[in-house]
Structures are given as structure tokens and as C-alpha cells.
Amino acid sequence: MATEPELRSQYAKRWGRIVARAWVDEAFKERLLAEPKAVLWEYGIPVPASRGVRVLELPEQAAYFVLPPRPRGELTDEQLDRIVGAGELYCIVGDPGC
Secondary structure, eight states: OOOOHHHHHHHHHHHHHHHHHHHHOOHHHHHHHHHHHHOOOOOOOOTTTTTTOOOOOTTOOOOOOOOOOSSSSSHHHHHHHHHTTGGGOOOOOTTTTO
């Protein structure tokens, strides 16, 4: 069974394939925007049925910062460190690694 970092890496590669296809295939991009959960599943990125999913197309000159939902209960120092150190989960527009 894959570890969490391995899964994140696999999902990032799969997401990269989705993005690359959306850049060259307008019909695929429109479907991705309209039915993101279905497209993600087709590419092996599972999304729980209880989760909503939106794919947004960013304008070239915009940056979005997502405020995640507040965790329930108290956070341990370890959990807080994981959240604060989770920068690799987020992509900042203009970042060369984005």
C-alpha cells in the first residue's frame, strides 16, 4: 500500500495530465469544469461522495488563496505543524513549481 507522500505524488502527476489535456482540448476542459468529480475519478483521483469539488480556471493575472475549513476540536502541536508546513499542497500562481 502506498504511503501518504507517495499517494500525493501519484495524484499530483495525474492532476498534471488532466491540466495538460485541458490546455489542448477545449471540450475536455469544459467537461472538467462542469463535471470535475467524474473526470478526477476517470484519472484515478478518488473523491469521497460526500465531498464537493470545483475546478476553477484562473485568469492569467489573478492569484487565489483558499481558506480551508476550520478543524474541529483542539489541534495538537504536531497537527498544527503539519497544517502550517503543508505549503506543498497549495499552488501559488506565479511560483515556478506551480
